[in-house]
Amino acid sequence: MTDTPLLKVRDISKFYGARIGCQNVSFDLWPGEVLAIVGESGSGKTTLLNCLATRLMPTSGAVEYRMRDGQMRDLSRMSEAERRFLMRTDWGFVHQNPADGLRMAVSAGANVGERLMAVGERHYGNIRETAGSWLGRVEISVDRIDDQPRDFSGGMRQRLQIARNLVTSPRLIFMDEPTGGLDVSVQARLLDLLRGLVQDLGLSAIIVTHDLAVARLLSHRMMVMKDGLVIEQGLTDRVLDDPREAYTQLLVSSILQV
């Protein structure tokens, strides 16, 4: 870890007209750190994630990102082209619904290879070889490389979306309910895979989930949101084993009773 954060978030608020999306959120994300944002439906998790990933413009506040050259840059002051370049190279975004993050009508290999081309790789043989090795890493048989994701199962699509995101060696990954909508057994396998990849690659990640088990397994630190506000944050094990806020206690105990 270095002594500067990768992401500096200061007083981010987003209002939809008079409705609060999220309010006054501040935190630092450190290199190699995985942060989970948890809370019930409508608490503002996705709004916050989208503000951080520049998919939504916050109403107020600032997000700064440490570029590869070490400079901290205010994301709202970047040009659209610079932001798009970051999204295609240094960052990844894993959607809950893989169809939102994949091109369903092109082959699995092309879905992965396309991101490599965005960072300048031009050699067809290299692209295909790297794509094939990434399919293997996400446990998709290489003989499916020419198949389209619409012929894949939900779990395979999600693993393909992860490969597409990780192939460019991003430094920061945003994930919105990455295991949502999958069968429990498929979720468990995906979580295991994600945990291994995040560790091996030393990735920084921000994961939105309503599932505390996902937060427990993947994250170092977590933030609990309620009505758009962060009401508690801390190391994941501390928050889950010794929640301080009554709302977090309720959230944790309701899960344990299931």
Ligand SMILES: Nc1ncnc2c1ncn2[C@@H]1O[C@H](COP(=O)(O)OP(=O)(O)OP(=O)(O)O)[C@@H](O)[C@H]1O
């Ligand atoms: N495009 C929008 N227009 C108006 N209000 C919105 C919009 N998107 C979200 N909201 C409101 O902002 C608040 C936070 O929503 P958000 O989707 O961020 O919550 P969430 O915690 O991600 O919920 P979920 O887990 O159900 O996705 C909610 O009150 C929601 O109704």
